[in-house]
Amino acid sequence: MLKESGNNVALRSRKVLKTLSKKNPSDLVLVIGGGVSAAVAPGVPALRSWRCCIEAVIDAAEQFEVLHPGDVVEFRKRVLREQDLLAVAHDLIRKMSQRTGHSKPSFFQDCLMEVFDDLESHIQNPTILESIVSLMDKGAKVLTTNYDNLLELYGQKMGRPMKSLDLNDEVKVLEWVQSYINYGVLHIHGLYTDPCGVILDPCGYKDVAQDCKLMDELQNLYSNKSFVFLGCGETLRDQIFQVLSLYTVHNKVSMEHYMLVRKENSDTFYKLQADLLLKGIKLMSYGNSFTNFPLYIKELSALICKERTENITHVEIEKLLEPVPNVQPAAQKRKLDENTETGKPAKLNA
Structure with missing residues (x-):
């Protein structure tokens, strides 16, 4: 609670x-x-939402001049108006990877590294x-x-x-x-x-x-x-x-x-x-x-x-009450009583 x-x-x-x-x-x-x-x-703005992450990548792409100014404007419009942001991100990566012709990144890697630079210091x-x-x-x-x-x-x-x-x-x-x-x-x-x-x-x-x-x-x-x-x-x-x-x-x-x-x-x-x-x-x-x-x-x-700790403790107590070879019941009970009084686990020697 x-x-x-x-x-x-x-x-x-x-x-x-x-x-x-x-x-x-x-x-x-x-x-x-x-x-x-x-x-x-x-x-870190890029961590606030998926939309913010894409916007941050677009900003980085603009700074590195890896996107044509017209493409920057178009992608910013798409981020605001389209519901399927995954498709926008996919197209953005492809635009920065034209030589390969698929979604494997090239300049995209530089943009991500810029967006998430020195994350530990931002905790x-x-x-x-x-x-x-x-x-x-x-x-x-x-x-x-x-x-x-x-x-x-x-x-x-x-x-x-x-x-x-x-x-x-x-x-x-x-x-x-x-x-x-x-x-x-x-x-x-x-x-x-x-x-x-x-x-x-x-x-x-x-x-x-x-x-x-x-x-x-x-x-x-x-x-x-x-x-x-x-x-x-x-x-x-x-x-x-x-x-x-x-x-x-x-x-x-x-x-x-x-x-x-x-x-x-x-x-x-x-x-x-x-x-x-x-x-x-x-x-x-x-x-x-x-x-x-x-x-x-x-x-x-x-x-x-x-809850897990309490469950383990309960199981350990149950094991202490199990018969132990070569130990008389009275001796076993004394060991359990000692363990209860001291609050520390005590092993029963065979």
Whole structure:
């Protein structure tokens, strides 16, 4: 339950669904959207939204003079008027890659590097990142639609062996799915430091979609784990996410996923709640202000980790009560009593 923050901003007390708070972190896949990066580094315009990211790339292209002034004007108009921003971004990349004739980047790489230059120095509010790393410590997986590596940078600063993965590396992705990589962050759209892995439409994932083993593993992940969507305004409409999991998995109603959103309008919220429930996704509100988001994630992470810790303690106590070879019941009881009085775990010697 959320409490008032130190700056006397009253936060509405909000409950966390028991089915989520009692999950084992290793049963969770955290889906990180643009809202997380925007909260962590609000000073970077490109992190505020997908639209802002495209606008920032256009600005960089203009500065580097890699787009004709007429094209700059046209793309700025398209960003404002078109709904399918993915198509705009795809065309923008092609325009900066005319020699190759496809969406592989050339000048696009320079523009991305300019847009996301020195990201670590822009981290202002690491609360969400700290909470996510805490869940990763206990086995949670992380998947993201973001191009930035803020989570990896922060995790490395905390001493974790963070790794950035993309779908072009089948071996690493399979290791991540099978939990051989504990601190991997899967970027399904690629990462700005490796623009060749950035793919913006389903056609670009032809090789991935035809890889039956990889697709089966990803879809099994969506079927057997609980996905928790954090800062994901448009992720469910994302064509890549749909191809990989959402619309290729059957029996969605029997699943149990979660999405956190800001509740700006009650009618819109409850309509979305009803729609998502048909897809096996439970909608949760962190409040009516984006400023509540980091604190809610912090409390959610602490609650899930606490529940897990309490469960482990209970199991350990049960094991202490099991018969131990060559130890008399009275001696075993004395050991348990000593452990209870000192508050420290004590091993029973055979």
